[in-house]
Amino acid sequence: MDKDTDLNNLRHSLAHLLAAAVLELYPDTKNSIGPSIENGFYYDFEFSSPISDKELPKIEKVMKKILQTWSGFEHKEVSEKEAKDFFKDNEYKKELIEEIVEKKEKITLYTAGKFTDLCRGGHVESARDIKPEAFKLTHIAGAYWRGDEKNKMLTRIYGLAFNTKEELNTYEIQIEEAKKRDHKKLGKELDLFTFSELVGAGLPLWTPKGTMLRDVLDNFVWELRQKFGYERVDIPHITKKDLYEKSGHWQKFKDELFKIETREGHTFVMKPMNCPHHVQIYDRKPWSYKELPQRYASTTKVYRDEQSGELSGLSRVRCITQDDAHVFCRHDQVKQEMKNIWTMIETFYSAVGFTLTPRLSLHDPKQMDKYLGDEKIWQKAEQELRELVKEKGVNAIEAPGEAAFYGPKVDFMGNDSLGREWQVATIQLDMNMPVNFDLTCTNEKGEKETIVMIHAAIMGSIERFLSVIIEHFAGAFPLWLSPVQVKIIPIGEVHIEFAKKVSESLKSAGIRVEEDFSDEGFGKKVRQAKVDKIPYFLIIGDKEIEADKVTLESRDKGNLGQISTEDLLSKLTEEISNKS
């Protein structure tokens, strides 16, 4: 057996142990299922009265006590009746038993010590393989039975488990480190964004530094877009609901839209996406095929009434800034346009030193009611995306059911500091909305021809992208991205005048400078520059004034010695334009 299987068996065995302890402490609890997961295990219970995480240490203690009485797992095959009699008060187990019977599989019961559970197996050979110091109960959470929100909510107890205490410690240290670079924490510390209870949950407010960061990134995207012929357009943030009735969004997403009643009794909607607005710009006049593709881009906000429990820092918000673009083109132009978007995505993400995993997000043939258009149109679109991925020579995992409701996507996934995966960039092929809106061009034969549309976002949601990138850099942004690029620190009051001159010449060259002319001690000013993770700071004292130079200190490389203002300027501008 390989190592992963061993660890899974260990973790799954601990789930049994957890259930044994819970049933000993709270005998009228109903246990349901308890699998092993990435770092440990969980078990879902229906408690007769709610428990809180304060009880976890008690449960853990009982687990350790019971573990001493266990030697190993024994199993026996039983009939449906025997199994149901055994779990006579437990409707969860009975449901599972019925499923096993339906699948014509064997019903097996596993027993360790005095605890017996319905289980298909996969345990440690001997209970001694479980080290009491290498597992730990961590938290409790609600979880719907079978993951369906229509079902009853059970109480899930999570635990960490590893082969040894050292591995457990290592993992816990990793989590601690990850928390230090949590974007919610860094956003406050580096003064990038804030939330206000009065404004509301999920509505981030951007400070001057945070706004600078956003603008720098957006300008970079815009530079790339210009190379490929995109034009900037601007759109209102609200619309009559009629627009979404026609696009198909209303039917599908009306619960998630922020609605506005006008005083004349009409319903307007905060836009949850930009495509229909861009579509209306395309639709302003008839087009010749010679004028296509038309490529429209806007960096603009969309609003979605997300459920309160889903909000999380910048990763999940109700007001999302999208660097959104749509290409309106003919079928035979799709592949080239998509390749161009892919190139932009590659250029952009390699500049921020970030690796993305592409994912082919496809429709789920079993749930066609979730989507616009028929099976045929989807298969055609998906075939085109597969060819694109093939031509790019990359491996993309296929994810059925992850498509947008109007078309399949190539999504690019990034991870946050806790390893959670988020969709960032996306390329989506849409053959449905052009049909709904009857978007056409006049072709060579003088006929009206339905066009197609490509949705292209480089950062996707700027908020989500920033959450990922803040954690990726742990707040220590490269020079070109840093809201403050250079801090100027005069040692004493007499050095301020010279420092001002240096500061002015850097500023007039477009360098983002912050001056520290406070009367604090020198050590403290240095400390503040380091805490703020500013890429460079300049020191100006007697020695520098005498030499008509400044001392340059780098966040990453330490003291770089004295340098003249001109040399410094050319060094900085070169570094910024290389995005190094």
Add this chain to the structure above:
RNA sequence: GCCGAUAUAGUUCAGUGGUAGAACGCUACUUUCGUAAAGUAGAAACGUGGGUCCGAUUCCCACCUUCGGCUCCA
């Protein structure tokens, strides 16, 4: 939305059924300093609304916020 937790100064944290405490930050004064926190003084907080109580920041309820999950995510 659901389950559980959480809410004290700008920030990070103490604490109490009867007068709320620290550190950093902030303000003033002193100090003008050579690589991660100079000194002194001062201002500054119990999320909101109900309830119990002689009295609530503390106990109870509701709401709001945030966090960990579940569900959802165009």
